[in-house]
Amino acid sequence: MNLALFDLDNxxxxxxxxxxxxxxxxxxxxxxxxxxxxxxLAFYEQYKAGTLDIHAFxxxxxxxxxxxxxxxLDRWHEDFMRIKVRPMMxxxxxxxxxxHRAAGDICVIITxxxxxxxxxxxxxxxxxxLIATEPEHKNGEFTGLVHGVPSFREGKITRLEAWMExxxxxxxxxxxxxxxxxxxxxxxxxxxxxxxxxxxxDDTLRAHAEEHGWRIISLR
Numbered sequence: 001m002n003l004a005l006f007d008l009d010n011x012x013x014x015x016x017x018x019x020x021x022x023x024x025x026x027x028x029x030x031x032x033x034x035x036x037x038x039x040x041l042a043f044y045e046q047y048k049a050g051t052l053d054i055h056a057f058x059x060x061x062x063x064x065x066x067x068x069x070x071x072x073l074d075r076w077h078e079d080f081m082r083i084k085v086r087p088m089m090x091x092x093x094x095x096x097x098x099x100h101r102a103a104g105d106i107c108v109i110i111t112x113x114x115x116x117x118x119x120x121x122x123x124x125x126x127x128x129x130l131i132a133t134e135p136e137h138k139n140g141e142f143t144g145l146v147h148g149v150p151s152f153r154e155g156k157i158t159r160l161e162a163w164m165e166x167x168x169x170x171x172x173x174x175x176x177x178x179x180x181x182x183x184x185x186x187x188x189x190x191x192x193x194x195x196x197x198x199x200x201x202d203d204t205l206r207a208h209a210e211e212h213g214w215r216i217i218s219l220r
Contacts, residue, residue, distance in 0.1 A: 003174040004100040005160070005189070006127070007181035008111040008118060011199045012097070014220055015088040017121060018061065018113040019044045024080045031064060048202060050184045054112070054152045059144075062135050065116060066144030073142075077120060085121055092219040096180070097125050106174070110160060112152040112185070116142070131159050156189045180217075181205070190214075 009016040022040040025031040039060060046052040065073060100107050108129040109122045115132040122130040136147040151159045164170060171177070178195040179186070184204035190196035198209040198216045209216050 001174055002103070002105040002176040003178070003193075004105040004107045005177070005179040005193065006097065006107070006109050007179075007183065007186055007199075008109050008121065009113060010182040011180055012090075012093040012109070012125065012219070013085070013088040013121070014090050015084075016044065017085060017088075017117050020084045020088075021080060021117050022061065024084050025064060025076070028076065028079075030068075030076070047185065048183075050204065052185075054150050054155075055146075058114075058133065058146045058150060062114065062142065062146060063144040065135055065142035070141055073116070077116070081120055081124070085124070089124065090219050094125065096219065097127060101126060108160075108163075110151060110156055110179075110189070112150060112156075129163070131156070131163055153185050154188045156186065157192060160189070184208075
């Protein structure tokens with residue numbers, strides 16, 4: 001039994017679903033452009049630079065979920081999938097996932113982006129397991145807070161190992177483990193798996209991958 005882990009944003013997707021969700025809400029007039037667009041861009045640049053304060057970002061990203069009913073959010077998300085997400089889903093990414101599924105591998109999308117945004121995307125890829133940052137909810141509605149450990153940097157390892165424990169698995173349960181990612185933020189998990197793969201990597205990850213002889217591929 002082998003484990004195939006996929007980062008989502010700028011890896012399977014040729015773009016960032018977290019960033020695009022906020023942009024979508026701005027374009028729909030749900031969020032005020034003047035107040036939110038500059039912050040959204042600033043957080044995205046911090047993420048790419050490896051300097052993101054994940055809790056400050058989640059406060060920015062999850063608060064809007066608490067201001068609207070889940071039914072309304074779900075309707076917006078359907079449009080978001082059509083307008084923003086599906087155009088970012090490359091055929092190469094779909095083929096990569098399909099090849100691991102065909103081989104009988106356990107496939108997991110592991111992402112810092114929250115599960116409200118990413119669960120329908122994982123479903124679209126046909127991936128059964130999703131490890132994502134979890135928004136807190138009460139009585140079916142979002143509170144604007146995060147539940148548990150964010151799935152970000154070392155938090156991805158924490159969340160992944162908790163997921164393994166839930167399934168009565170350990171690292172030793174898998175004959176092979178592969179992780180595909182584009183980002184320097186995923187170096188902690190990339191260094192833990194047997195087969196780290198840099199996908200259209202940022203400059204920092206590319207340099208690290210070249211130094212350590214990791215595979216480098218493109219899904220664009």
